[in-house]
Amino acid sequence: MSEATPSEDVERKRLHWHSRRGMWELDLLLLPFLETRYDGLDADDRAAYRALLEEEDQDLFVWLMRREPPEAPALRRIVAQIIEHAEHGDRDQFRAL
Secondary structure, three states: OOOOOOOHHHHHHHHHHHOOOOOOHHHHHHHHHHHHHHOOOHHHHHHHHHOOOOOOOOHHHHHOOOOOOOOHHHHHHHHHHHHHHHHHHOOOOOOOO
16 A cells, blocks of 8 residues: 655645534534545546535535535535435544544
């Protein structure tokens, strides 16, 4: 297994920082997804996750609570993956959040 390059390490830390939001509910969805699923995403889904992090917390909350879907298809896809992970992913890993 190869070590992360310095630029990959910086990018991961940036993503972690931006995945921590002003709302606890969003932290509980985004951080576990980042830590367990992000590395397995293809380039398009990684770009969609980064784009999702640029959105406002209130929009993220509405989308991730299934009140309405995002308009952009790429964001709809990544939101669906985050919700799926929250419902079926490893819940014990982040119990201490």
